[in-house]
Amino acid sequence: MKRLRLSITGFGTVGQGLAELLSTKHALLQQEYNLDIILVSVANARSGFIYRENGLDIPAILELAAARRSLTAHPGVTHWENPLEGLRTTGGDILVEATPTNLHDAEPGISHIRIAISKGMHVVTANKGPGALAADELFALARQHGVQLRMESTVMAGTPVISTIREGMAGASVHALRGILNGTTNYILTAMAAGQSYGEALADAQARGYAETDPTADVEGFDAVAKTLILAALIFGRSLKPGDVIRQGVTTITREQVQQAIEQDNRIKLVASLRLLAGDARQEAALEARVAPVALPLSDPLARVDGVMNALTVSADTLSEVTIIGPGAGRAATGQGLLADIIACARGQV
Ligand SMILES: NC(=O)c1ccc[n+]([C@@H]2O[C@H](COP(=O)([O-])OP(=O)(O)OC[C@H]3O[C@@H](n4cnc5c(N)ncnc54)[C@H](OP(=O)(O)O)[C@@H]3O)[C@@H](O)[C@H]2O)c1
Numbered sequence: 001m002k003r004l005r006l007s008i009t010g011f012g013t014v015g016q017g018l019a020e021l022l023s024t025k026h027a028l029l030q031q032e033y034n035l036d037i038i039l040v041s042v043a044n045a046r047s048g049f050i051y052r053e054n055g056l057d058i059p060a061i062l063e064l065a066a067a068r069r070s071l072t073a074h075p076g077v078t079h080w081e082n083p084l085e086g087l088r089t090t091g092g093d094i095l096v097e098a099t100p101t102n103l104h105d106a107e108p109g110i111s112h113i114r115i116a117i118s119k120g121m122h123v124v125t126a127n128k129g130p131g132a133l134a135a136d137e138l139f140a141l142a143r144q145h146g147v148q149l150r151m152e153s154t155v156m157a158g159t160p161v162i163s164t165i166r167e168g169m170a171g172a173s174v175h176a177l178r179g180i181l182n183g184t185t186n187y188i189l190t191a192m193a194a195g196q197s198y199g200e201a202l203a204d205a206q207a208r209g210y211a212e213t214d215p216t217a218d219v220e221g222f223d224a225v226a227k228t229l230i231l232a233a234l235i236f237g238r239s240l241k242p243g244d245v246i247r248q249g250v251t252t253i254t255r256e257q258v259q260q261a262i263e264q265d266n267r268i269k270l271v272a273s274l275r276l277l278a279g280d281a282r283q284e285a286a287l288e289a290r291v292a293p294v295a296l297p298l299s300d301p302l303a304r305v306d307g308v309m310n311a312l313t314v315s316a317d318t319l320s321e322v323t324i325i326g327p328g329a330g331r332a333a334t335g336q337g338l339l340a341d342i343i344a345c346a347r348g349q350v
Contacts, residue, residue, distance in 0.1 A: 157333040
């Protein structure tokens with residue numbers, strides 16, 4: 001049995017969702033994967049970093065988090081106010097990074113990731129900031145230390161897009177990706193197709209917990225830009241900056257535009273796309289990156305992806321078009337993406 005010592009930084013929806021899976025799937029992980037995963041440390045903003053050498057009691061730590069009590073109430077833990085110091089002192093086999101996405105400087109996640117890699121830990125992240133802003137630096141650091149950095153759940157949560165393309169489609173030459181990568185805006189556009197105004201649809205999305213009180217990151221397209229940058233780095237090996245992505249959100253789309261599109265058998269969707277432009281023999285083809293509302297014909301599989309669902313169409317030489325549809329957010333769905341990455345680290349896949 002292979003023993004894995006896991007650390008989770010960020011213990012909100014995603015961190016707790018993974019902890020739940022580690023607990024409910026403990027026997028399956030042992031039987032099917034020969035893995036004994038123990039959670040040795042957890043950090044959040046309120047409590048700092050807690051560590052227990054022989055493993056934390058997951059149901060107990062979930063109860064503390066649910067009650068919004070300090071995680072330091074867990075028996076027998078060592079505590080650091082500063083998660084960076086805790087991580088530097090204790091280490092482990094794998095860091096799961098699930099602190100909030102920050103598209104300005106990727107902190108605090110990027111510092112957690114740098115420390116973990118330099119201590120020889122594999123890193124699995126749901127946090128989009130580090131992959132969107134610093135993929136080159138972090139993958140180089142991971143190579144230097146001989147560890148893996150995986151980020152399946154940053155794009156479409158647990159729906160396997162990155163691993164499907166990199167592992168399942170290995171050897172194919174991908175020349176374009178087009179996707180619905182933000183569930184909030186897809187929910188809003190779907191509600192507008194059913195007759196709501198933009199304001200009504202946004203309020204509805206907020207009431208259901210799909211949109212934040214400040215919805216800017218979703219409705220202005222920044223979240224989709226972050227995912228586009230991650231796909232550019234992981235699938236095309238190109239390091240783009242946020243400003244390289246042509247961006248338009250959904251805030252100026254009117255109910256009339258949406259209804260007019262329907263009359264013409266089209267659906268307006270916020271489409272994130274990456275496309276290799278035809279280059280010449282002397283030059284590498286340029287990669288066009290865009291996030292914008294597009295009227296798609298109903299013959300396009302993306303046109304029929306409604307509500308909070310996400311989808312990605314991959315265009316490749318050997319497979320024509322492959323479309324992957326699935327959940328793009330949620331506690332268990334994102335935990336699943338992290339779990340798959342953890343298992344891949346344990347198997348030694350890169
Ligand atoms: N939710 C999803 O469905 C989903 C899907 C894919 C990717 N993601 C990404 O996954 C990450 C986590 O999302 P979430 O929904 O779980 O967010 P969340 O519920 O807001 O949880 C964030 C957690 O990070 C902690 N935190 C904040 N600053 C910290 C710091 N400096 N050091 C240590 N911990 C810190 C918070 O502490 P407190 O609990 O004390 O506030 C909280 O526990 C984000 O980057 C998000 O973009 C989320």
